[in-house]
Amino acid sequence: MQLSLLNQLRQENPVVLNISNFVTVQDVANGLNALGASPIMSEEINETKEMVHISDAVALNLGAFSEEQVKHIRKMGQEANRAFKPVVLDPVAVGAIDYRLQVAKELLDEIDVAVIRGNAGEIAALAGADWTSKGIDAGQGQGDLVEIAQQAAQKFHTIVLLSGADDIITDGKRVTIVHNGTPLFAAHVGSGDMLSSIVAAFCAVDPAGVYEATRVAATVFARIGELAVGDQSTMGPGTFTVNLLDQLQLAQLEQIKQNIKFEEA
Template sequence: MMNYNLVDELRVKNPLVHNITNIVVANDSANGLLAIGASPFMSSTLAEMEEVASIADAVVLNLGTLNDEQLAAMIRVGKKANELGKPVVIDPVGVGATKYRKEAVKELLNQVKPALIRGNAGEIAALGGITWAAKGVDAGEGSGDILEIAEKVALDTQSYIAVSGVIDTITDGKKTYLVKNGTPYFTKMTGAGCLHGCVCGAFLAVDETHSLESIALASTMYALAGEIVAKQLPNVLVGSFRTYLLDQLSGIDSELVKEKGRIERVDGK
């Protein structure tokens, strides 16, 4: 059952979300978290990772501009968060693009148990060992059934999977939610998917059960905010979309998400 009140509870509880993220999106990720009512903490300093994990309510690890030092910090903070029962979100940006990224994600997943892995179709397909014509960090194109791929990766990793796209797919391998809100503007904004992962982390932080439904709700709220903004713009204005998305996220509430959200539940195969 969807607990729409989490949208409002998040602003009251103000969870601290620790991010190790990439240099391209750090500012948008931090401001997006502030807009929905969370507090961002942005650090990849190895020496403070265990201490940071102890004060954070959730940890989001984004591999967009990955290096060896950052990977070491991710492993340390992720392991400590696991130990403390804090939810970890992993965003394997461009995992299928290079051998280095594939090996880094493999090492990270070997040592850290994520509550959620969030990515685009190409990234999730790469995790599942499925051939997919991804282009760098973009989703690319493939002929596989993304629902089946997401379910497979969820079962293989024993983690929730969120695949962003025209329709967002959120699954634990057996139960799946399809989020049908959204806008093509997201694909024109660098870091839109990365912010999606941050929003999911914040919702997991305020949901004591760390449920699949909290991720579906986070995805719906985020997709709906973008959809509303896109309808207000006369034509393709990417800079305006970025600014107004933050404005919309700062004002959206549970009643609007409940009224306008389009979520469909489907059973696993």
């Protein structure tokens, strides 16, 4: 795996344009900034073209959209397609709310999305698989998550990153499973949103290799979570959040490379 993309990202400092949600906007901005990218957020549709022009990648988060924001998201995605800037979509809670699923599918029809990053419930809903989601959380189901991720990737012609205890990255055929990470990620609302924007940052560094960029992003983020926990046996989400932000900036490639656990299929 080309983990050295992290150093390239830190050198290039790509601008990542985000449609964020009001819950996690600061996590996303500070997470990108600490890692070595340059975040910018927008809530004004009239600046879309200029915003996309100055950006290297776009992350569209469906966490708390309104009808107005959907118009903005559509325009931003289409503008990014015209400018050949990679687009990442985070389909928050589409497994729990049918209306969200419908909007997400419409956007996927209208925008050429490079990567969909969601949890099991979200990706299962997009794939049309049997699964019970719970709000923004993954929920429960019986299906094989690798197959579900592959189905979603084939259906929408994208790379899919299905995150959770294991992260599954697939283009519909190739599969990488990353075992690194910590359950404390799930105790911090916004871990997933941070990851989606970080995927966009890696895609900006290597737009020709979205699959590689996505699996590197997942691995780097998971290892940084582990470094944030360190050898402490008890840690709560408060300290984890602070340490995560620190490690996003401080963690060096050599530390990240230690103890990588992934398999390819």
